[in-house]
Amino acid sequence: MRYKPPVTAPDVTGLTMADLEGLLSSRRRAIEAAKWIYGKRPWSLELPPAIPGVNGEAWGRVRASCTVPEVQVTDRTIATDGTTKFLIEMPGGSVETVLIPARDRSTVCVSSQIGCTRSCRFCATATLGFTRNLRAGEIVAQYLVARAHCVERPDLSPATNVVFMGMGEPLDNLDEVLTAVEILTQTPAPQLGNAQVTVSTSGIVPGMRRFLTESKASLALSLNGSTDDQRTRVMPHNKTWPIAELVAVLREHPKRTHFIEYVMFDGVNDSDEDAARVAALLDGLNARLNLIPHNPITSPIALQSSSAERIEAFHRVVHAAGLRTMIRWPKGSDVAAACGQLARIRTKT
Ligand code: SAH
Numbered sequence: 001m002r003y004k005p006p007v008t009a010p011d012v013t014g015l016t017m018a019d020l021e022g023l024l025s026s027r028r029r030a031i032e033a034a035k036w037i038y039g040k041r042p043w044s045l046e047l048p049p050a051i052p053g054v055n056g057e058a059w060g061r062v063r064a065s066c067t068v069p070e071v072q073v074t075d076r077t078i079a080t081d082g083t084t085k086f087l088i089e090m091p092g093g094s095v096e097t098v099l100i101p102a103r104d105r106s107t108v109c110v111s112s113q114i115g116c117t118r119s120c121r122f123c124a125t126a127t128l129g130f131t132r133n134l135r136a137g138e139i140v141a142q143y144l145v146a147r148a149h150c151v152e153r154p155d156l157s158p159a160t161n162v163v164f165m166g167m168g169e170p171l172d173n174l175d176e177v178l179t180a181v182e183i184l185t186q187t188p189a190p191q192l193g194n195a196q197v198t199v200s201t202s203g204i205v206p207g208m209r210r211f212l213t214e215s216k217a218s219l220a221l222s223l224n225g226s227t228d229d230q231r232t233r234v235m236p237h238n239k240t241w242p243i244a245e246l247v248a249v250l251r252e253h254p255k256r257t258h259f260i261e262y263v264m265f266d267g268v269n270d271s272d273e274d275a276a277r278v279a280a281l282l283d284g285l286n287a288r289l290n291l292i293p294h295n296p297i298t299s300p301i302a303l304q305s306s307s308a309e310r311i312e313a314f315h316r317v318v319h320a321a322g323l324r325t326m327i328r329w330p331k332g333s334d335v336a337a338a339c340g341q342l343a344r345i346r347t348k349t
Helices: 017-024 027-037 056-065 124-128 136-152 170-184 205-214 228-234 243-251 272-281 308-320
Strands: 072-078 084-090 093-101 106-109 113-115 130-133 159-164 197-201 218-222 258-264 287-293 324-327
Touching (some): 084 136, 130 170, 197 258, 205 243
Parallel strands (some): 106 159, 218 258, 258 287, 287 324
């Protein structure tokens, strides 16, 4: 059932620098307010009566016209590799946000929709159906919640990277996603680099074209097949936007780095011939290919992951063809936090 959110005041965590400048009638105050709103501190649903460096009457206008989005962390599970999954309740349902720590940085994987508008056969989120799009302020809030957890845990590296690889198809919610990316990368805060923010898509051609034109952040395309037959079997909307059209959009931006995700299914898309076809498709592009073993989900069609040996053999073929390729061994799979496993399944830790 579609959820129709009530009309509410703008989210304070959805304010761009231009919005703040308009509300506060001053660039200098906007800078101070952004430092406070997007600064490192525990997540709170309260806006204080005053903040440093901003005149009380001007801040009062923000308090009177904006609200903090109602996002509540109701569960937190930590996998043996440190990957932390947050269950976040918000009006209309809940989403999952995943914090993936590494030695030099932590990455926050955010959701862009409650459920998803697409029906990829291998993805647990698709089984939930679609409830609603998230607002930019709710997407940014997920980053702030996960970053606050990093601040509490000094053993974790700072959360400097964001990937839109949680629940949802970001390009089906493009206006809000573009605003969230603008906020995440804005100066003075949170000030993430454009290369540190990656939006992942299941291949929505009009959205890809717009994203590549309007945003400097990175785009990742979930290719997941080397022929249209294979891809349509696992991603039905490939009928609307087949592989040749996806690659043609990437070729419109030859100077950009294009990230390609390739989930590997046993006996479906993982032969040496598939590897050669993928290399040919991406030939001449500045592409980085990520090979992802399929993480098991309860799926309507029987799909198994390719074996580690097969993935490594595939990797050798694409590598020999000159493609920059990495194998992404799963993280957080013991708490169902790995790619494609986000379906609000609770696990005991
Ligand atoms: N809708 C977007 C973002 C969410 S999925 C997209 O499709 O890109 C993020 C990544 O997880 C995608 O590359 C997707 O192909 C991959 N994925 C989905 N289900 C998976 C599964 N069960 N195992 C491994 N990867 C999966």
